Amino acid sequence: MRTARRVRLLAATGAAVAALALSACQNGTGAKDEGTSGSANSTSASSTPKASEDSTGATSSGTSGSSGTNASGTGSTGSGTGRSASTPAGNSAAKKPGSGGGSGTTARVLCNGSNTKVTAQPVSRPLNHMLLTVTNTGSKLCDLTYYPVVRFDEMQWVPQPDEDTHPQAVVSLAPGESGYAGVLLSAADGSGDGGTTGHRLTIAFQGRTPNSSGGASATPSLPAKGMYYDSSLRVTYWQQSRDDVNGW
Numbered sequence: 506m507r508t509a510r511r512v513r514l515l516a517a518t519g520a521a522v523a524a525l526a527l528s529a530c531q532n533g534t535g536a537k538d539e540g541t542s543g544s545a546n547s548t549s550a551s552s553t554p555k556a557s558e559d560s561t562g563a564t565s566s567g568t569s570g571s572s573g574t575n576a577s578g579t580g581s582t583g584s585g586t587g588r589s590a591s592t593p594a595g596n597s598a599a600k601k602p603g604s605g606g607g608s609g610t611t612a613r614v615l616c617n618g619s620n621t622k623v624t625a626q627p628v629s630r631p632l633n634h635m636l637l638t639v640t641n642t643g644s645k646l647c648d649l650t651y652y653p654v655v656r657f658d659e660m661q662w663v664p665q666p667d668e669d670t671h672p673q674a675v676v677s678l679a680p681g682e683s684g685y686a687g688v689l690l691s692a693a694d695g696s697g698d699g700g701t702t703g704h705r706l707t708i709a710f711q712g713r714t715p716n717s718s719g720g721a722s723a724t725p726s727l728p729a730k731g732m733y734y735d736s737s738l739r740v741t742y743w744q745q746s747r748d749d750v751n752g753w
Contacts, residue, residue, distance in 0.1 A: 616647035616678060617710040617720030625706055625725040627732065635688040635732065636750060637708065639743070641678040649676040649684045649743035650719060651711040657703025657734060670741040670753060687741040687750040690734040697735030704731040
């Protein structure tokens, strides 16, 4: 009898324990613990990627910012390149004729037999004189430097210039313009020596420095009877005006 009551008591106690356990499971306590653990893990897991993402985002933002700076720098460089590209145009503008010595030098040449027409004609006044006329037949401004180097036939000496006729500036001829020089052929009083008649005349031009070559020579025509000259033979420097020659 007692044994049966003890068995029933033990069975009731076991049922109560089982019901308590079932109740605990149903009220979510166990799930809560598991959920808490899972939540912690989830939070930890999500926190880490978020931190990483934030970091990556910050880095990405920084990189983007850096890229922006670089892009800006590139833009600035591009702008600089644009200015550099415009420089040659400025230089080109600076090289227009008349704007600088370099362009002026390039635009002008030496007068010589290749770009001029030279004539030689005797004049009645002054006596025993000859007039040389050089006309620029080229398309550029040309300079007549120093004085003409006059040579009759195979003459072995060079007539010297009258220093009193030295011009204040180099004679420059625009296309179509003329320059002049006078030649004293012989002394009017007959004091000159070695008088002879020349039938061929050569006019040589000087370069930028005295006695240097200025290029091609010219051979202007002479009267059929030739030109008489003696040791008095002299020349003037090249002149811009014929009047400066007529008065010599």
